[in-house]
Amino acid sequence: MYQAPRGTTDILPEDQDYWVFLEEKISEITRLYGYERIETPVFEDSSLYTRTTGEYTDIVQKEMYTFEDRGGNSLSLRPEGTPSVCRAYIQHGLQNKPQPVKLYYLTSIFRYERPQAGRYRQSHQFGCEAIGDADPALDAEIIDIAWRLYQAAGLQNISILINSIGCRECRPKYLEALKGHYSGKEEILCSDCKTRLVNNPLRLLDCKQPKCQDITDSAPRNIDFLCDECSAHLDKVKEYLVALELPYQLNHRLVRGLDYYSRTVFEVQPEDDRAQATIGGGGRYDYLIEELGGKPTPGVGIATGIERIILNMKKQGVEVPLLPSPRVLVAYMGDEAKKQAVRLTSDLREAGISTVNAASGKSLKAQLKQANTLGVSYTVILGEDEVKNSTAVLRDMTNASQEIVPFNKLLELLK
Template sequence: MLTTRPRGTNDVIPGEVEKWRWVENQFFKICAHYGYNEIRTPVFEHTELFQRGVGDTTDIVEKEMYTFTDRGGRSITLRPENTAPVVRAYLENKLYAGPQPVKLFYSGPMFRYDRPQAGRFRQFHQVGAEVFGTSDPAVDSEVIAMIMDFYGRLGLKNLELHINSVGCPVCRPVQRRELKKYFQPNLGDLCKNCRERFEKNPLRILDCKERRCAEAGVNAPSTLDCLCPDCADHFAQVKRHLDLLNIAYVIDRRLVRGLDYYTHTAFEIVARDIGAQSSIGGGGRYNGLIETCGGPPTPGVGYALGMERIILTMERQGIAIDTSAKSDVFVVTAGTEAADMAYKLLFDLRSAGISADKDYLGRSLKAQMKYAGKSGAHFVVIIGAEELARGTALVRDMSTGEQEEISTDSIAAYFERIKNTCSP
């Protein structure tokens, strides 16, 4: 073989791709149902969009971006996430001038230079949605409800919804001060990483998975303890709306998302069945992002879901999708005399809207039947010298084995009638 696929990328081959199509279609249906419109943005953007939007000090920007200089000397980055690009498109196309809020959804590949492992790839796919122009907490919960509705339709089980509030520019300094006050005396107990975080972003210490940091942080003041009255009220309203919809959640005061733009609500959906990379979706509110990107002060909420992880979870939970692309009819020839007639018949069926196929390997009648059986075709049309002479063909129902002789002129109409009477 000349070469293999680049590390951390995947081919989605027949048998797999049907699952993708099905999951995507379920998502598109949900989006239409909830009043969201699709938006498509480029897979690459100017690097500064992510530096400023996602945040210069985040891991994503610091060490995971596919960045290169194009032939015109511009710094270009393959998108590592799609919220910043959608915000950019919202501003560039002046969608803020239309009726608000603007509700958008997307689907597509994202790129992060991570070390691959189960559920983590360098090119991975997200579906997601964003709502711009309203700070109503009922939208935070609408967006969460939409995700849970989607997962429900896929048949996913044993999911945990984690929610938290990370505050706003008013309460952030308070959190910072309180956290530093808490960790200061025990700074030596923290891991090396967290000692740096202590200075740069003490909030992140709460997110550390090291046992000693987790232990040191058990009684740490959480973001929830430091919320300003507005944020506290917002979070209460989000919870109230979730309760109204009977959506179960756990308050995860350690949930701190790794993108700088989040304010107020942050959430994540965890599937325990797929290993360490267990987050199958996450998002939150980002009321400052649009302004950061040079737009008018505009609130926003959104989320992204990982397609690979969703499909992995479905597989682990034994959720099967019908993956076969079956033809209605398989045309079989007996002997060589009827070959031309069979070929014409094949295309007549197709133009009548009947999906049809035939053998192209010169197989024997028996082998053609075998192949037809494996292809899953519901009917086989057999035509040989005798039928040719009589202007007919044999129609065999593969599930019952019953055969009928039909004139070739009326065969397309015959199948159309069957389709109309017993199609789902």
């Protein structure tokens, strides 16, 4: 017997109500904010991710699904959305459109993760990107979109954490100070952090190992090293967040796991369950497009995991409307009646009434049982007598009352 690959999951019809609910909210909210949908390929050139997400990040080093195709090209399944969107922005000349270009995606991502609650090897992300403008109001807007979705999803007790990791000018000075703080303490650091100290020092702040956290607690803070421009940008982001009444906290340890961020980074986390980690996160990436060979173009984005949102909705007891069942079932006895039933079903659908035919080869009793299971409001019954007399039995399933009606009046009655 085959099983779905480890860390993947089937989303069965009975699980779809949360998905449909969120998909509808996302399409509503993105329209409100003027973001247009983009869909990029499931796989890209592997080097797209090593150059942007970062060669020394966990995503690229440990989690990416990389394979060689039959033409000998190294491809990777998309582990996150932003690099593809920026690649598409350059490839299709979107810099020639009025800026900023505002895009969103709702798509699957692939990461070889250790499977646990809300964490899958194939999962789904909703992400927004505002590209072509360094305006700090866009940082706030991007956070606001995600926040509106969380509000619509009924999530409570979640908080926004923000930080600034500076720019090309001010970050090197901070990294020096950070390295200085950790050097001489290599003995105590976990093996990952020993490598980070050399390859990706900012990520030292991210380590969850207690022995590393002790050193992190006294580490210098990025915010104290920001240049005037970065400092002013962060102040503006905070001002706009206040104007939008978004509750945020500054968190000096927040760096995000990806290489391309500059200035603002942010995460949304459940307050009571930090271990379960982020529901959504993002930041500004003012050098990413340039890194990919485009003109220097600022950008900011956020991505949020659909499975994580649903997990938290269920944990918090948020219920969503059930998906509507068909309104009518057409039951029939005999060949002639079946022919009429097939036609009637089609006519009812044409009239916009969701209708199904009864399963074949079943007794009338079994067909009525099917109607109950489906939860339809009405059952139309066509038997030999009804066919002969051009009538039908119309059964109201809510009170099990039924009446004989002329066949040609059915459509009107059901409407």
